[in-house]
Amino acid sequence: GAGFDLTATGLTSIGSTVTDLGALVANQTLTTTGAIGATSVAVTGTSTLGGNVSTTGAQSYTGAVTLNATPITLTGTTPTFTGGVVGAGKDLTLSFSGTTAIDGATFTGINNLTTNNAGTTNLTGIITTTGTQTYTDPVTLTGATTAAAGANLVSFGGTVDGGQTLSVTGAGGASFAGAVGGTTNLTSVAVTGATKLGGNVSTTGAQSYTGAV
Numbered sequence: 001g002a003g004f005d006l007t008a009t010g011l012t013s014i015g016s017t018v019t020d021l022g023a024l025v026a027n028q029t030l031t032t033t034g035a036i037g038a039t040s041v042a043v044t045g046t047s048t049l050g051g052n053v054s055t056t057g058a059q060s061y062t063g064a065v066t067l068n069a070t071p072i073t074l075t076g077t078t079p080t081f082t083g084g085v086v087g088a089g090k091d092l093t094l095s096f097s098g099t100t101a102i103d104g105a106t107f108t109g110i111n112n113l114t115t116n117n118a119g120t121t122n123l124t125g126i127i128t129t130t131g132t133q134t135y136t137d138p139v140t141l142t143g144a145t146t147a148a149a150g151a152n153l154v155s156f157g158g159t160v161d162g163g164q165t166l167s168v169t170g171a172g173g174a175s176f177a178g179a180v181g182g183t184t185n186l187t188s189v190a191v192t193g194a195t196k197l198g199g200n201v202s203t204t205g206a207q208s209y210t211g212a213v
Contacts, residue, residue, distance in 0.1 A: 003021050005022035006024050007025040008027065008028070011031075014030075014033070015033050018034070019037035019054075020037060021036070021039070023039055023041075024036065024040070024041045026043045026044065030043045031048045032050050032051055032053070033068075035051040038053075038054075041053060041055055041058075041061075045062070046064050046065070046066070047066065049066070049068060050068040050069045051069060052072060052073045052075070055075065055076035056076070056077075059078075059096075060080040062082045064084055064085070064106075065081060065083070065084070065086065067087050067088050067090035068088070071091035071112070072090060074092075074094055075095040076096055078100075079100055079101075084107055084108070085108070087111065087113075088109055089109060089111055091110070096117055096119045098119050099119060101122040104125030104145075110129050111129060111131040112134070113127070113131070113133050114132075114134040114136070115136060116134075116137060117136075118137065120140060122139075124141065125143060126148060127145070129148070129150075129152070133154045133155070134153075138160075140162045141162030141166060144165045145164060149172050150172060153172045153173060153175060154173070155174070156180075159183070160186070161183045162184055162186065163184050163187055163204070165187045165190075166180075168191045173194035173196075174193065175195075176199065179199035179200050179202075180201040181201060181202035182199065185203055187204055187205050190206075191208070195213045
């Protein structure tokens with residue numbers, strides 16, 4: 001079962017793997033070098049993560065989260081990244097059963113980006129990675145969205161909905177396993193590279209496919 005709760009009012013540094021915490025609350029900064037297991041995590045300041053973080057409940061990061069190891073996997077119910085994520089060239093997997101919100105304006109410097117765990121992923125902004133983008137969960141566009149992965153594939157493993165524009169730039173192209181705009185029509189879709197379609201695509205505006213479909 002869950003262990004003791006840990007609340008820290010100063011700078012918090014956990015220099016080893018801790019896998020049986022209750023609620024972890026850091027009221028300033030949090031630095032980890034190993035894996036963390038807890039019922040929940042809440043950090044008021046910035047976080048530097050050197051290992052995976054797994055919770056049975058929510059994870060809330062008010063300040064920016066910097067990845068200091070690769071790959072990093074965050075697992076839980078619902079995450080909040082108020083200050084975004086500084087990838088520092090590392091791989092990030094967001095494995096949450098609730099809703100994961102990714103804003104391209106605050107998620108920067110990530111190599112490979114993955115979401116999974118049967119939740120929902122909300123996307124907005126220009127999301128730029130040096131590696132692949134893999135959205136296994138159903139995706140909802142909450143604003144105009146551009147997925148920029150260069151020569152790497154952008155993969156949507158579920159449905160994509162939301163009355164917004166979706167652009168996938170770069171030679172890597174896009175793969176859609178499910179329907180696009182099936183519940184809420186997208187405004188438009190534009191893919192620069194090759195496109196693989198596993199379902200219908202419905203938009204109120206234009207569809208542009210530069211590469212082979």
